[in-house]
Amino acid sequence: MIPVKGYNGKKVAVLGLGRSGMATALALEEGGAIPLLWDDSAEARATAEMMDFTPVDLTRANAFDDVTSLIVSPGIPHLYPAPHPIIEKAMAAGVPVDNDIGLFFQSFATLDWESFSTMPRVIAVTGSNGKSTTAALIHHVLEEVGKPSQLAGNIGRGVLDLEPAHDGEVVVLELSSYQTELARAMTPDIAVFTNLTPDHLERHGGKGGYFAAKRRLFAEGGPDRAVIGVDEAEGRFLANQMSEGSTDDRVIRVSVDSKLTGVGWFVFSRKGFLSEYRKGKQAGSIDLRAIKGLPGTHNHQNACAAYAAVRALGVAPRVIEQAFHSFQGLPHRSQIVGEKAGITFVNDSKATNVDSAAKALQAFSHIRWIAGGLGKDGGIAALTSHLDAVVKAYLIGHSAKDFALELGETPYEICETMAEAVARASEEAQTGETVLLAPAAASFDQYPNFEKRGEDFMAEVQRWLDQD
The missing domain is CATH 3.90.190.20 (Mur ligase, C-terminal domain)
Structure with missing residues (x-):
């Protein structure tokens, strides 16, 4: 568990008591906060009571008196198509609204890190399609090469349910637009954008709002490295926004639609062959056609994004290729x-x-x-x-x-x-x-x-x- 920092002795409201909500409540309590829990579902409130929490009705008058913050589960709308009434009440009372992703980035680093020889790092993956497979593939490669790693976010465990970082550990997070849109703190070391296709448009007020939610991971987060799929206009725009020029290799552009050329850092796949180019020279290649766990062009895009993220950590191409071959894929995804x-x-x-x-x-x-x-x-x-x-x-x-x-x-x-x-x-x-x-x-x-x-x-x- 990641104990939440900055709220010792303070009341923090939690709206939504699913997996992430309950993990948030426990992490707040571990950090010394006083969590006030609520869910519209009586069944969810009963589950909270079984875990020794007493739900507090956040719909009542003056519910946000002396409350420092409201933490919202990702499925609850805060803006479009209309804010949840409790979120509206919190905002009217001037109470900051956040989510577990914001709390994670606020609380992940500890004083223990001063004794580490290699600082822990966070790779955050977002996009419309393929982010689960990309995140899982990154995690798999890291495990195969012997690097300590944990996987969480929109896949598997809630972020606050992770264990405190070990020396040199890499945490891989899959983040949905619901999560990136609201988090008040996002500071990944490496951020990955797979692609953008229309989805969740009602929740984000249209495609522009949907892209803006994804873009926050980069614009607000300021990652050291950005891996960006550039097969859509939004990805090309984002890569341009993050780059200081054609030689800026802090941005790794990824494509399965075309061969990328120039003096930057590129990873692309054509006819089943992954190629890496850096400063105008080929730095690596993988025949993806023989990898059973990554069938089809869409999985080749996931492979390119994962490859780029792990290369940014300094892992050698042949080592990555070997790890790819043992990847079995994710349930329900090809x-x-x-x-x-x-x-x-x-x-x-x-x-x-x-x-x-x-x-x-x-x-x-x-x-x-x-x-x-x-x-x-x-x-x-x-x-x-x-x-x-x-x-x-x-x-x-x-x-x-x-x-x-x-x-x-x-x-x-x-x-x-x-x-x-x-x-x-x-x-x-x-x-x-x-x-x-x-x-x-x-x-x-x-x-x-x-x-x-x-x-x-x-x-x-x-x-x-x-x-x-």
Whole structure:
């Protein structure tokens, strides 16, 4: 646990008692603060009571008298589409609003560091797609090369649930726009921006607000090194903003769309080959095509970003390449579930939007595609140009019939349930084909989250794999 500094003996309100909220409450208490906990859910408040906390109703009059700060869980809106009433109340009372990310950066460094031979460092990863895989891959490489490392943030553990840093340790954080938008302190040593595609637009008041939330990690954080994907206009703008000129190698530009040239520091992938160039000379290369845990162009982008971040720590290219080969990928993200009779089953339940589904469809050939769920605005019309490899689609969930209308000439079958879709795809698949779950939709019509949807897919696949 990271004890929160600066609030000893002071009242600090905590709104939202999920994973990060409860970790925040414990870390505040460990640092000597007096946490005042509240959640709109009676069930969440009951859970807090089981952990010996007494919830305090922050909706009551004068609730923020003598309160020093309000710490908000990332899922709670503070500006768009409308601030949560308790956050409005805090702001009206002049109480600063922060989140656990801000508290982490405020509290991470300790006096113990004076005795360390190598200062601990923080790598923070943000972006629309691929940030989980990128963060996990960085963490994996560090572990493989023997560097102490912890992984937290939007993936795995809450940031305040981490252990205090060891000598030379590297903490890798995956940060969502919800987390970067509100944190009052962000000082990563290395910041990574993977890409930007439209997402969470209602929460951020549009694409500009969404990008602004991501940009804060760089503009507010002032990292020593910035790894920036430049395949979108926003990334190119951000790289330009962070750089002092063409030779400024504090910015490492990353691409999977084009070969990057010049005298700066570049990492790019073309036709499955990763290349690193620095000061006009090639410094490293990796054949990514043979790495099973990183299939497809989107994963090659993740590999480039992770490679650049670890290179910024001084790790040699060949050592990174060796570590890449032992990376198994993340659950529900182009995860190979199994193979039988030459048919490969892949779980990409995390492909909840059109962009991420498109990347999954480009990663494989001869696809039996399972898609559907709770469709998002625009449906799947934007996927039309990515359906060439789809042999047949098997549609499930609330938007199955709507998706069917947008498939053009692609054969399809409305299956509704995961069990039926997996059964039909498995029965019809031929040697050399891939049964791919890439829903292009949210899961909430049939499942509580994309993880449960992916687990259901894997369970149905396992039933088929176990058949004689």
